[in-house]
Amino acid sequence: MGSFFLGLGLFKEVIEVEKGQAESYHSARKKLAGVRLLISPHESPRSKVMALRLRVDGVSTVGYSGGLLSQLAYTESRPRPMHLPEALRQLALLENESDLWSTSLWRSRLADFSKQQGASGGRTATGELMPVPDWASMQLDLFSDLIRTDTVVLAPGSVWATKRWTPSGFAEVGAAMLERGYAIKLVGTPEERDICQTVAAHIRKLTLVGNIENHAGEMDLMQTARTIAGARFAVTNDSGAMHIAAMVGTRVVGVFGPTVLDFGYRPWALNAKVIQPESVLKCRPCGKHGARKCPIGTHECMTGILAASVLRQLAD
Numbered sequence: 001m002g003s004f005f006l007g008l009g010l011f012k013e014v015i016e017v018e019k020g021q022a023e024s025y026h027s028a029r030k031k032l033a034g035v036r037l038l039i040s041p042h043e044s045p046r047s048k049v050m051a052l053r054l055r056v057d058g059v060s061t062v063g064y065s066g067g068l069l070s071q072l073a074y075t076e077s078r079p080r081p082m083h084l085p086e087a088l089r090q091l092a093l094l095e096n097e098s099d100l101w102s103t104s105l106w107r108s109r110l111a112d113f114s115k116q117q118g119a120s121g122g123r124t125a126t127g128e129l130m131p132v133p134d135w136a137s138m139q140l141d142l143f144s145d146l147i148r149t150d151t152v153v154l155a156p157g158s159v160w161a162t163k164r165w166t167p168s169g170f171a172e173v174g175a176a177m178l179e180r181g182y183a184i185k186l187v188g189t190p191e192e193r194d195i196c197q198t199v200a201a202h203i204r205k206l207t208l209v210g211n212i213e214n215h216a217g218e219m220d221l222m223q224t225a226r227t228i229a230g231a232r233f234a235v236t237n238d239s240g241a242m243h244i245a246a247m248v249g250t251r252v253v254g255v256f257g258p259t260v261l262d263f264g265y266r267p268w269a270l271n272a273k274v275i276q277p278e279s280v281l282k283c284r285p286c287g288k289h290g291a292r293k294c295p296i297g298t299h300e301c302m303t304g305i306l307a308a309s310v311l312r313q314l315a316d
Helices: 002-007 022-032 045-056 068-073 086-094 103-116 167-179 190-206 221-229 240-248 307-311
Strands: 037-040 060-064 076-078 149-155 183-186 212-214 231-237 251-255 272-275
Touching (some): 022 045, 045 060, 060 068, 060 086, 086 103, 167 183, 167 190, 167 231, 167 307, 221 231, 240 272
Parallel strands (some): 037 060, 060 076, 149 183, 231 251
16 A cells, blocks of 8 residues: 555655565564654554564654553553544544644543544434544545546445445445436455446446446556545445545445444544444444354345435435
8 A cells, every 4th residue: 555655645655564574574674763753553463563673773652552562562652542533543642742742732632522422433422423623634635636527436345245235235326326317436456346347237237327337456546546536426335445535525425234333433524424224233243344254144234224325315
């Protein structure tokens, strides 16, 4: 993802590491020699070991507290505020870094947002997504020059199989939007091209009008981001495509099945909506990332979500 982050224009340099490759981490550590500060929002033991080694080299390190390894790895640590959305959990790491931020201002911002929450994960008391504060917006000017067309982007893929809404659900949404006069573009990774092709084929069984393009596997992340940025709407699973849509400011509807908003990974945008099962399911959530297969074999958390629920959120 290094080229994508550089393309966003937010970073001077990106150092990539490859999991399981010791030499990759050793090379990254050498490149980081001499930096003043490391802020690590990643909680894996691998990242903590990297922070520990940099701390030994004299680098100030900041991360989440919890466990002996965190105590060893970080010169400053603080509890991870699980009741906040993930975006604010990570920004909370800056609270003690007075050289970067006014500590009192930062604490008051986070505290005010926390008080406004009626539920965890950045929601109101009725479960609606709270507005994103201007000081925590992730929308980038890089995409503001793109002209939005009457296009709906569908992203039916996910690394986790149970996080995928049904192809028939995506197809019903796609067919209905074609008949409203929108074009349909499908996006995803090379591994998701078959899923996207299945959705496109289902759409054509429902309607012959309009234009459908399957771009899964044809574009890199930046091209995908620009495609989503040029659309009026995006319909996604709880996936990376949902967060890209939030970043570029496209109105996004994210379908959540095995995962829940309490985890904190809501789409971080003003114009985002989330669709979840209407009935209470005792099996939900089945894990932080869902699962490879439905543990009880029904996948009811997704099969029970109707296209009509999504379409209600796609009105102009």
